[in-house]
Amino acid sequence: MAKGYWVSAYRSVSDPERLAAYNKLAGPAVEAEGGRMLAGGGRVDAHDAGVAGLTVLIEFDTFEQAISAHESAAYQEALAxxxxxxxxxFRIIEGAD
Structure with a gap:
């Protein structure tokens, strides 16, 4: 079964306080659904139309688990x-088998 990934590429942050509130809620919500952060906050070398901003990569055991985590009540609270x-x-992508 193919893994699932969340890929978030931040183009801009207009309210750092909202981002901090989101991070406080999103981390535990993702972990509760089995997600593991693979990368986030490090250096970015962007090409083409990419923006070298904050980029986050989270792995789940399955694509379906990644979808379910996004739909969870805890993660929806973080989004709010x-x-x-x-x-x-923000994208949810299926890994190669």
Whole structure:
């Protein structure tokens, strides 16, 4: 079964306090659903139309688990705290088998 990944590329942060509130809630929500942070907050070498901002990669055992984690009540609470505090590109992708 293929793994699932969350990929978040932050284009801008307009409200660092909202991002901090989101991070406080999102970390435990992701961990409760079996997610593991593989990368986040490190250096980014962006190409083409990419922005060298904060980028986060989280791994789940399955694609379905990644979808379920995003839909969980705990993660939805984190998203509500984030609100419009950032502009980001968020994707859930299926890993190669």
């Amino acid at each position: 705290a984030l609100s419009d505090g950032v502009e980001r590109d």
